[in-house]
Amino acid sequence: MGSWHDVRSHPLLALRAIVIGFASLAGMGSAFFALRDVLTGAGFVWHGIWIGLPWYWHWPYSSSLATVLSVWSIGAPMLLGWIIVRLHRAHGLTMLLAFRAAWLVQTAATVLWIAPGLFGLRFIQNFVISSLLMFIGGFLATRRPNARGVSSRSLAGKSSWRRSS
Numbered sequence: 001m002g003s004w005h006d007v008r009s010h011p012l013l014a015l016r017a018i019v020i021g022f023a024s025l026a027g028m029g030s031a032f033f034a035l036r037d038v039l040t041g042a043g044f045v046w047h048g049i050w051i052g053l054p055w056y057w058h059w060p061y062s063s064s065l066a067t068v069l070s071v072w073s074i075g076a077p078m079l080l081g082w083i084i085v086r087l088h089r090a091h092g093l094t095m096l097l098a099f100r101a102a103w104l105v106q107t108a109a110t111v112l113w114i115a116p117g118l119f120g121l122r123f124i125q126n127f128v129i130s131s132l133l134m135f136i137g138g139f140l141a142t143r144r145p146n147a148r149g150v151s152s153r154s155l156a157g158k159s160s161w162r163r164s165s
Contacts, residue, residue: 006094017084017095018102024083028076035072039065077130078137085138096138100131 007014037044043052084099085092104127111123 003094003097006091007098010091013088013091014095014098017088017099020087021080021084021096021099021103024080028080032072032076035068036065039068074133077133078140081134081137082141084134085141092142093135093138096134100134103127 034044038051043050045051081096084096088095107123107127
């Protein structure tokens with residue numbers, strides 16, 4: 001209930017989280033397609049330089065694409081959750097919930113419009129798994145500096161700019 005209250009009391013911040021989330025998602029999607037093109041042999045031209053891999057790295061010859069896809073499917077949602085929470089420090093996980101709610105509406109519209117059958121179940125399953133991964137990434141972004149073993153008390157009184165006498 002507190003999260004819903006934060007979203008209602010900060011609607012522009014929630015809108016910003018939704019826009020940042022979808023923009024980050026689009027950026028990750030374009031990066032994924034460029035990486036896929038490189039790993040499957042299609043490659044691409046970047047500033048006049050051909051970016052591609054030799055034939056022995058291409059898809060049925062190597063497991064590089066499957067490995068990259070596996071890492072990407074876990075890392076991308078975690079990175080997306082981390083980005084949203086990190087950019088909204090005061091209301092981090094709440095703004096991640098706002099983004100996930102907007103994505104739920106978009107996913108529900110997609111399932112009902114395009115794939116209402118068994119294929120829609122796959123959309124829902126992917127949504128739940130990516131939600132869990134995003135919240136793990138968002139939780140990792142909420143860690144404070146003193147959670148890494150450096151206490152604020154040990155830093156008190158120690159400043160490098162003062163000369164000790």
